[in-house]
Amino acid sequence: MAGLLGGRHTLRARLALAIGAVVAVLAGLVAVVTTNAYAAAGCQVTYRIASQWPGGFTGDVAVKNLGDPIGGWTLRWAFGAGQTVTQAWNATVTASGAQVTAADAGYNGAIATNGTVSFGFNGSWTGSNPVPASFTLNGTVCTGGVGSASPSASASPSRSASASPSTSTSPQPSGDAMAAVAAMQPGWNLGNSLDATGADETSWGNPRVTAALLDNIRAQGFNSVRIPVTWGQHMGGAPNYTVDAAWLARVKEVVDWALADGFYVMINVHHDSWQWLNTMPGDRANVQNKYNALWTQLAAAFRGSSPKLVFESVNEPQFTGSSGDAQNAELLAVLNKEFHRIVRASGGTNATRLLVLPTLHTSADQARIDELTSTFNQLNDRNLIATVHFYGYWPFSVNVAGGTRFDPAVEQDLVGQFDRVANAFVARGIPVIIGEYGLLGFDRHTGTIEQGEKLKFFEYLGHYARTKKLTTMLWDNGQHFGRTSFTWSDPELFGQIRSSWTTRSGTASADFVYVPKTGSIAAQNLTLNLNGTTFQSLRQGSTDLVRGTDYTVSGNQLTLTSAALTRLVASRSYGVNATLQARFSAGVPWRINIITFDPPVLAAATGTTAAFSLPAQFRGDQLATMEAKYADGSNAGPQNWTSFKEFDVTFAPDTTANTITLRPAFFAEVNDNARVTLTFHFWSGTRVTYFVTKSGSTVTGSTS
Incomplete structure (x- = not known):
């Protein structure tokens, strides 16, 4: 659910390749050379900087063979500003000075005519990070054609603020909603800005939205942006409920920036859902009048905007004091139908504009889906989109009730x-957006x-949404992508999300191996989740570990040998001593x-x-969860249906x-004067017992 001021500020991302001339974008640089013919030798290279941060970047390279089939390949280029490759995947990459050589990884050596092979790498940079000027494949210059009859592969390292890296900026034809929503994948939410409920967009702690922010989000590979907007504090009273002109102009400015960048853009009525729309059961006429007046003004303000602007009737609709599900469904149907009527009647582009209708609470429960299906049947409009939100299986999503792992229940x-x-919508040709x-x-x-459990969740989410043809929009309230730094707070997480837009990734049962500080070190096993891939190698930095000596793989079991682990931890200081890559x-x-x-x-x-706060020497370990029980074995503390308490709500390491x-x-x-036994579960598998007693406002804690 979207964030509330003083309560939850809930957090809620495929870089399209430009066809034709080369496009280069900081933090999303793309170099593309095109062709439509092949002969004995020829190639096309697409080089893009998928993400960039101070001192580092991730590069993605796609090599298309335009000539006769080849059975092995070597790609070469030169870095022009001192960049270096620090690690690579799906290719073996070496360097001599500025010259870089990438060779196939064996399994991907064959490239058919017009076939493509891709690999990626992490690199370092200082000062500037231009794309390479040219590439050779097995000694042939990749000009985008055959022989010398094609344009150069050189790239320009700049673009205007309004340029779009989209493959197409033309609007989808009316009635082709499925194609338009597919083109919106992936999407991103500009959360906790224009939807903030204070005096202006900075009232929840984010800076003013800038065109540069949207430029940088576009460069990350997003094709659509959802701009939540809260209107209530910017509206006058009855009977006109006039929207403040300055606020409307500001919203329009941000929308126009996003459209100029080539985004599909979704705007909505956001926290109004719990500020005043929720009172509709007891104040139906006034709420209905205000809602209708709001959408009448918005429809008029944006009636001439690009068809790539999409309207969403209301965010997470909810009602207070209703008689139950039946009335909730009836009230939401009224809002959705009035929204539809007002927008369509306003004419202009609104006559066929894509409109998004939510379920109650944007829930994917079957009853809520059935209610929205009924509305779609009644409206019979080919330019409608259904939306729900998804924040995962609740125990895992908040880490409560022992929900620490991405397991079969999740x-x-x-x-x-x-x-x-x-099944309810896509199967009938009605597109679906996971709006958050x-x-x-x-x-x-x-x-x-x-971290590892989180990565597995997002890897699977991206994969399964893709198989079901669902467009996804990442909720971001400023915690994921820095609004002024233009960098990801967790690049590893975003790397996994970005990869999931196009392919699956292999994972494992854990992203760690714990070894003792003293004594002998035993071999350790991890279960590989291949997810349709095949295991290739285990690497530390740029060095491959030796299969059969440092590790073995049998089926889906990866075993790190005692000798390798002993060497890797070296002096055995507490914490991470080595990092490997499967x-x-x-x-x-x-x-x-x-x-260690x-x-x-x-x-x-x-x-x-x-x-x-109790003193804790973690000694290299990490806390996973905490149990709380009374002496009689009953559960203590909040949510006493479980002994496992909610992470960071009841306890925080x-x-x-x-x-x-x-x-x-x-x-x-917690009961007064009752001794509570706490069991702290650590990721190493260690459990530590502790005791606390509350007497009035005084708390004492002990280890025995």
Whole structure:
């Protein structure tokens, strides 16, 4: 659900290749050479910088063979500004000075005529990061044609602020909603800005939206942007409910920037859903009049805008004080139908504009889908889109009730929801947009869910949405992509998301291996999740580990040998001593941290229900979850239907401060003068017991 000021600020991304001349974009540089003929030798190279951050970048390279089939390939180019390749996948990359050589990985050596092979790499840069001027494939200059009859492969490293990297900026024909929504994939939400409920767009802590932000989001590979807008605090009173002209002009300015960048753009009525629209059961006439007046003004303001502008009737519709599901469904149907009537009657581009209608609460439950299906049947309009939101299986999404892993329950919850909307709508030719997706744990910080488990969730989400032809829009309230730095707070997460738009990636049962601080080190096993790929190699930095000596692979079991682990951890300092990459035939590599640890040590403490932190020596380990029980075995604390408490709501580790804080929310539902046994579960498998007793506002903690 979208964020509320003072409550949840819930967090909610395929770079299209330009065809024709070369396009180069900072943080999304693309060099493309085209052709439509082949002969004995010829090639086309597409080089793009998929993401960039201070000092580093990720490059994606696609090589198309325009000549006769080849059985092995070597691609060469020169970096012009001192860039270096630090690691690569799906190719073996070496360098001598500025000259770079990428050779096939064996399994991808054959390229048929007009066939394409792709590989990727991470690199470093300083000063500037221009695309290479030219490439050779097996000694043949890749000019985009055969012989010398094609244009040069050189690239220009700049573009105007309004240029679009989209393959097409022409609007989809009216009635072709499925094609338009497919072209919107992937999408991104400009959350907690124009939807903020304060005086202006900065009231929830984000800076003013800039054209540069949208330029940079476009360069990340997004083809659509959802711009949530809250209108209520910018509207006058009855009977006209006039929208403030300056606010409307500001919204239009941001929309126009996005359209100029080539985005499909979605605007809506956002937090109004819980500010005043929710009172409709008891104040129907006034709410209906205000809603109709709002959409009448918006339809008039945008009636001449590009067909790539999309309207969404209301975000996460909800009603307070209704008589139940039947009335909720009836009220939402009224809002959706009035929205449809007003927009269509306003004429201009609105006569055929794509309109998005949500389910109640944007839920994918079958009953909610059935209700929206009824509305679609009644409206019988080929330019309508259905929308739901998806934040995953709740215990996993917030890390409660032991939901620490991406397990079959989490996967089946996703499959069920995506299947239901695909069967109800897509199967009938009605497109579906997952208007917001993410994890609810991002409300606090992204560390609520363990990194590897998070990556597996997003890898599968992107894959399954693609198979069901669902367009996805990442919810981002500023925590994912920096609004002024234009960098990702978690590049590894975005790399996984971006990869999932086009292919699957191999993963593993964990992204870590724990080894003891002292004593002998035993061999360790990880289960590989191949996801349709094949395992290729295990690498540390630019060095491949030796199969059969450092590791073995049997079926889906990867075993790291005792000798290799002992060498990798070296002096065995606490924490990550080495990082490996399991490399597969497609997708991004899977990172495996080799971690040295000792069992964590906790210490006695005193404090209050408002401020209680216990000393914790983590000694290389990481906290996964916490159980709380009374002496009789019953569950203690909030959500007492489970012994496992909610991460960061009831407890929060701080490995820098060496503390574990028990939140006031935990003590608020703990019995007075009752001893509570806490069991802290760590990712190494270690469990540590601790005891707390609350007496009034005083809290004492001990290890025995």
